[in-house]
Amino acid sequence: MEKTLIGSAGIVAGTVGLMAQPAQTKKAVPSDKIVLGFMGLGGRNCFLMEEFIKQSAEVAYVCDVDTRRYVNGLTACKQQSKPPKTVQDFRRILDDKDVTAMVIAPGSHWGPLATIMACQAGKDVYVEKPLSHDVYEGRKMVEAARKYKRIVQAGCQNRSGQYHEKAIEFLKEGNIGKVHYIRVLNMLNERRGVPGPYPEMPIPKEVDYDMWCGPAPKRPYNTNKNAAGVWRYFWDYSGSDSESIHQVDVARWVTSSLVGQDYPKSIYSNGAVRFPDRVAELPDSMTTIFDYGDITLSFEMTWWTPYMIKVPENIRFSLTEFPNWQFTGTRIEIYGSDGMMYLGRHGGGWQTFGAKGEPGPQLKGIMPIKEHIANFLDCIRNRQMPNGDIEKAVISQAISNMAYISYRVGNQLLKIDGTNESFIDNSEANKLLARPDGGRAPWKIPKQV
Numbered sequence: 277m278e279k280t281l282i283g284s285a286g287i288v289a290g291t292v293g294l295m296a297q298p299a300q301t302k303k304a305v306p307s308d309k310i311v312l313g314f315m316g317l318g319g320r321n322c323f324l325m326e327e328f329i330k331q332s333a334e335v336a337y338v339c340d341v342d343t344r345r346y347v348n349g350l351t352a353c354k355q356q357s358k359p360p361k362t363v364q365d366f367r368r369i370l371d372d373k374d375v376t377a378m379v380i381a382p383g384s385h386w387g388p389l390a391t392i393m394a395c396q397a398g399k400d401v402y403v404e405k406p407l408s409h410d411v412y413e414g415r416k417m418v419e420a421a422r423k424y425k426r427i428v429q430a431g432c433q434n435r436s437g438q439y440h441e442k443a444i445e446f447l448k449e450g451n452i453g454k455v456h457y458i459r460v461l462n463m464l465n466e467r468r469g470v471p472g473p474y475p476e477m478p479i480p481k482e483v484d485y486d487m488w489c490g491p492a493p494k495r496p497y498n499t500n501k502n503a504a505g506v507w508r509y510f511w512d513y514s515g516s517d518s519e520s521i522h523q524v525d526v527a528r529w530v531t532s533s534l535v536g537q538d539y540p541k542s543i544y545s546n547g548a549v550r551f552p553d554r555v556a557e558l559p560d561s562m563t564t565i566f567d568y569g570d571i572t573l574s575f576e577m578t579w580w581t582p583y584m585i586k587v588p589e590n591i592r593f594s595l596t597e598f599p600n601w602q603f604t605g606t607r608i609e610i611y612g613s614d615g616m617m618y619l620g621r622h623g624g625g626w627q628t629f630g631a632k633g634e635p636g637p638q639l640k641g642i643m644p645i646k647e648h649i650a651n652f653l654d655c656i657r658n659r660q661m662p663n664g665d666i667e668k669a670v671i672s673q674a675i676s677n678m679a680y681i682s683y684r685v686g687n688q689l690l691k692i693d694g695t696n697e698s699f700i701d702n703s704e705a706n707k708l709l710a711r712p713d714g715g716r717a718p719w720k721i722p723k724q725v
Contacts, residue, residue, distance in 0.1 A: 308376075310656055313337035313369035313399075314360075315390055316382035317345040318504055320404055322352035324379055324431075327649050329353065335360045337369045341382075342504070343482040364484055366390060370397035377401060377656060381431075385492040385513040388413035389715075391428060391666075392725050395420040400427040400656050402649075403666070405521045407673040409492070409514065411697050412710030413721050414670040414677075420725040421666050427655045429662040430669030432525045433648035434621060439641025440526060443619055443626045444533050446637065452628060453614030455534055460527045460575045462520035463584040463605040469509030469556025474498040491715030501556070509556035511684075515677040517558060519606070520577060523621050525672035527608050530619075531571050538671050539694025540566040540573065545682035551580050564679040575679060581605065587622035592643040599624040681708045 310333045314321055317340040325335055338349025338360045346362040353360050369375055370393060378394040380387055381404035388408045394401045401421075407430060408414035421428040434440050447455060476496035479485045485497055492512050495502055507513040532538055547562030549555045560580055566573040578584070584605030591599055601607055601618045608619040615636055619626045625641035648664060655662040674697055681699075682690050685708070691700040699705040714720040 308657075309334050310376045310653055311336045311374055312377055312379055313339065313366070313372070313375050314349060314379045314381075315339045315366045315369070316380065316386075316404075317342075317348040318381065319348075320431075321379060321381040322348050324381070324402070324404075324649070325349065325352040326355070327646060328379070328653075329356050331646070331649055331653060333653060334358075336372070336375055337361050337363055339363045339366045339369060341484045341488045342480070344480075345504075365487065367393070370394060370399065373398075375399060377427075377652075380404065383507050383513060384515065384518075385409050385507065386490045388417050389491055389719060389721055391417045392420040392722070395424040395426040395428065396725070398424065398426075400429075400652075401666075402429045402431065402652050404431040405669065405673065406508075406514065406516055406518050406676070407521070407666075407669055408677070410708070410710050411515075411674045411677050412714075413491075414673050415697060416721055416725055418667045418670050423725060427652070427659065427662055428666040429648070429652040429655070430664045430666055431648075432522060432664045432669045432672070433643070433645045434522060434526050435529070435664040435668065436648035436651050437641060437644040438647075439625050439639050440529070440619070442639055443617065444530055446628075447530065447610065447612070447617070448533060451615070451637065452610070452612030452617060455530075455610055455612045456571055457611040458527050458531060458571060458573045459609040459611070460520070460523045460573065461577075461584075461605055461607050461609075462517065462523060463576060463578045463581045464519065464586070465582040465584070466579050467554040468558055468560050468579050469506055469554075470500040471552060471554075471556065472501075474501045489716065490719045491711060491721055493716060506556075509558050511557050514558065516673070516680045517577065517579075520575065521669075521673055521676050523606055523608055524575060524676050525669060526619065526621060527573055527575075528672050528675065529668075530608075530610065531568050531573055535568055535570050537568055537694075539692050539697075540568050540675065542567045542689055542691045543675065543678050543682050544687075544689040545679050546687045547577075547683035554580075558680070559683055562679075562683055564682065566675060566679075587620055587624045587643075592623035595625075595640040595642065598627055598638070598640065601627070677709075681705050684708060 377400035379402045380390045384406040479497045508518045545564040547559035550561050562577045564575040587599045606621045610617040615630045617628045623643035625639045627638040628636035630636050651663045
């Protein structure tokens with residue numbers, strides 16, 4: 277699975293082979309401008325658009341199935357002298373041989389197929405998380421990246437964080453003793469959708485609803501269920517919550533660095549809906565235990581805790597102070613036999629405390645989104661493996677999806693076959709690893725990418 281440890285932005289430790297460029301796409305060289313197409317015009321992709329332009333990439337296309345959202349992309353590109361083309365069908369971007377790469381953020385029910393098709397068209401890909409609706413679709417993303425020799429960077433920007441890398445080095449040196457317990461929090465405050473029923477509404481003329489559904493079932497259109505911003509709270513479109521993949525990925529990076537193991541031996545979740553008036557389908561409370569043998573990795577999720585917050589903006593991009601860890605709802609805690617570490621997701625760096633609670637070594641750090649984008653652009657040119665290579669992110673997404681499957685089958689303990697990314701002796705749980713028949717025609721996830 278993970279064969280190469282990626283270091284700080286732009287630096288690759290280990291042996292990585294050159295990745296050849298297919299003939300159908302113009303080869304990028306250091307002097308070339310990298311030309312991008314953006315699929316999905318929500319807030320995240322428009323933020324990325326601005327950052328890519330700041331780093332001298334050209335946005336040639338902005339795409340959304342809802343033409344009313346074109347303005348979002350055009351506004352995000354206003355610093356660019358040449359406005360991008362607006363398209364409703366992303367396949368028009370794939371047909372343009374001058375486009376170097378796709379930036380994909382239409383939701384986890386579309387990300388896998390869009391990534392596969394972009395790889396087939398000879399495009400490199402930056403794809404946002406959560407990556408995939410299910411485990412099967414994530415694995416197909418990896419297969420496509422490898423088959424077509426594409427650079428596919430997942431939007432797990434912490435993988436380009438130098439302070440994360442330094443934290444792992446510090447832990448591997450045994451500075452807090454033997455690590456046996458890692459605690460991941462995703463404790464925030466948000467409505468998890470609007471409870472049903474969801475009666476059919478007229479489809480706006482500006483929306484290509486069939487394409488919006490993609491591989492997912494085509495349910496009656498309702499803006500409380502199958503529209504921008506709310507899809508993530510329903511099993512048809514989402515296999516996990518949209519936030520915790522960041523922290524889980526960092527914690528798994530730490531764990532695999534210490535014990536050399538990508539998949540846990542077992543996963544057990546205990547979840548529930550505590551506030552039914554503000555929940556659609558996904559739980560609003562859940563605790564998961566991932567058994568990595570020598571390390572127990574726990575994940576705690578709540579969506580009704582207003583006092584728990586993300587790292588504030590003024591700390592994310594500065595080196596002046598640490599977060600208030602007690603009320604940081606996206607922190608990672610690492611417990612060793614001689615001390616412990618608080619590790620931040622959105623910047624914030626890390627702090628350690630010794631056996632008697634005394635302050636130990638610490639390092640401030642900023643949120644590394646600019647570094648992550650720079651790494652992707654560098655890798656397009658030099659064809660080296662990116663920091664957030666798709667396989668690393670897919671494994672983290674897979675165990676996140678598996679945690680929610682444990683909840684969905686009645687809070688069962690599930691034993692894991694990491695080699696085949698499946699459950700041992702549990703047909704009920706295994707049915708949830710993929711959509712039936714790869715999804716809805718004509719947008720099925722192909723068996724052979």
